[in-house]
Amino acid sequence: MSFSVGIVGLPNVGKSTLFKALTKKGVDIASHPFTTIHPNVGIVSVPDQRLEKISEVIKPEKVTPASIEFVDIAGLVKGAHKGEGLGNQFLGHIRNCDAILEVARAFNNLEVENVFGEINPKKEIEVVKTELLMKDLETLENAIKKLEKEAKSQNKIVFIKINIIKKVQDAVSKGKMISEIDLTEEEKSEIKEYQFLTAKPKVMVLNTDKQDITQYGGGFIPLNFKLEEEISELNPTELKELEISNELDRLILNCYNVLDLITFYTIAGGKETRALTLKKGSSVKDAAGKLHSDFEEKFIKAEVIGWKALVETSSHPGGRGSPVAAWQRVKELGMIKTVGKDYVVQDGDVIEFKI
Numbered sequence: 001m002s003f004s005v006g007i008v009g010l011p012n013v014g015k016s017t018l019f020k021a022l023t024k025k026g027v028d029i030a031s032h033p034f035t036t037i038h039p040n041v042g043i044v045s046v047p048d049q050r051l052e053k054i055s056e057v058i059k060p061e062k063v064t065p066a067s068i069e070f071v072d073i074a075g076l077v078k079g080a081h082k083g084e085g086l087g088n089q090f091l092g093h094i095r096n097c098d099a100i101l102e103v104a105r106a107f108n109n110l111e112v113e114n115v116f117g118e119i120n121p122k123k124e125i126e127v128v129k130t131e132l133l134m135k136d137l138e139t140l141e142n143a144i145k146k147l148e149k150e151a152k153s154q155n156k157i158v159f160i161k162i163n164i165i166k167k168v169q170d171a172v173s174k175g176k177m178i179s180e181i182d183l184t185e186e187e188k189s190e191i192k193e194y195q196f197l198t199a200k201p202k203v204m205v206l207n208t209d210k211q212d213i214t215q216y217g218g219g220f221i222p223l224n225f226k227l228e229e230e231i232s233e234l235n236p237t238e239l240k241e242l243e244i245s246n247e248l249d250r251l252i253l254n255c256y257n258v259l260d261l262i263t264f265y266t267i268a269g270g271k272e273t274r275a276l277t278l279k280k281g282s283s284v285k286d287a288a289g290k291l292h293s294d295f296e297e298k299f300i301k302a303e304v305i306g307w308k309a310l311v312e313t314s315s316h317p318g319g320r321g322s323p324v325a326a327w328q329r330v331k332e333l334g335m336i337k338t339v340g341k342d343y344v345v346q347d348g349d350v351i352e353f354k355i
């Protein structure tokens with residue numbers, strides 16, 4: 001399972017154009033375990049310099065980057081929370097995503113109708129925000145109704161939960177997104193099950209050909225979608241010749257970073273270096289499960305080293321050689337630690353599972 005980012009915004013702002021650009025850029029779908037993908041869902045490789053460096057010293061036959069899913073969600077219209085347009089379906093798709101990539105429009109194209117009849121990204125963001133907040137309010141109200149019924153049984157835990165939900169409801173009804181509310185870790189975990197829309201991490205992108213976007217207010221990453229779609233057709237050599245900087249890669253990284261995940265690496269005895277994604281705080285046994293469900297069950301122990309230690313040590317003169325030489329070398333130097341199933345994986349760990 002990849003983590004997913006939903007592309008959200010009003011109609012005709014460029015969502016599908018961005019989706020096409022993101023998913024066209026040479027994704028090696030075959031290297032991912034799931035190949036049947038809905039037309040609105042695309043898998044994208046996460047750019048990763050650490051993986052490149054590890055691969056330089058390990059020299060594997062194959063390099064497989066981590067991936068995230070992008071979902072092209074149908075355009076939202078005012079009143080979506082009441083079921084207008086594709087309202088409910090739209091909001092349901094957002095609920096299933098781990099993060100939101102919100103798109104606002106600042107390109108001029110008279111042939112493409114603008115919902116507001118003018119460029120006004122701030123207003124677009126407001127409309128989307130209101131719809132998401134209204135939907136969350138509805139979810140909160142339903143949750144309270146249900147919990148109050150349960151509370152008749154005098155269950156203390158239910159009372160605590162009601163208080164947390166009411167605190168959230170109070171802020172949301174004042175127009176505050178849940179991601180902006182000061183919540184303790186405990187409170188956050190209590191409300192997790194509801195998958196609130198405004199609790200999701202968000203990246204805001206402005207579809208524009210302008211460099212200076214200060215007039216539209218802060219918080220946006222500027223990107224020219226039309227241009228990106230054209231660039232996504234070029235091959236790596238053409239890209240190099242034209243000295244085009246890779247804005248899409250930067251956007252993908254931005255999305256990956258707001259998801260607040262960590263990356264670990266496997267080298268499969270020198271055959272394949274691979275980057276995989278994990279929730280912060282996960283155990284090495286969870287990590288094994290990301291690779292293969294069998295690995296989780298049969299997990300015995302793991303050998304672990306930080307990517308930097310591996311790369312730096314192996315880069316010393318005499319450190320390079322056959323594919324497994326790098327790993328052998330750090331092992332002989334006693335730099336690899338052996339860990340049991342409860343070890344908490346750190347960002348950048350290179351792991352060899354023993355099953």
Ligand SMILES: Nc1nc2c(ncn2[C@@H]2O[C@H](COP(=O)(O)OP(=O)(O)O)[C@@H](O)[C@H]2O)c(=O)[nH]1
Nearest residue numbers: 011012013014015016017107109112224225226
């Ligand atoms: N001029 C210009 N047209 C764009 C740009 N992005 C999208 N469009 C056009 O706007 C129309 C709507 O784009 P689309 O991606 O389908 O919008 P969506 O409804 O948000 O998915 C299409 O005809 C696109 O070619 C852009 O950056 N510049």
Ligand SMILES: [Mg+2]
Nearest residue numbers: 015016074075
């Ligand atoms: Mg579209």
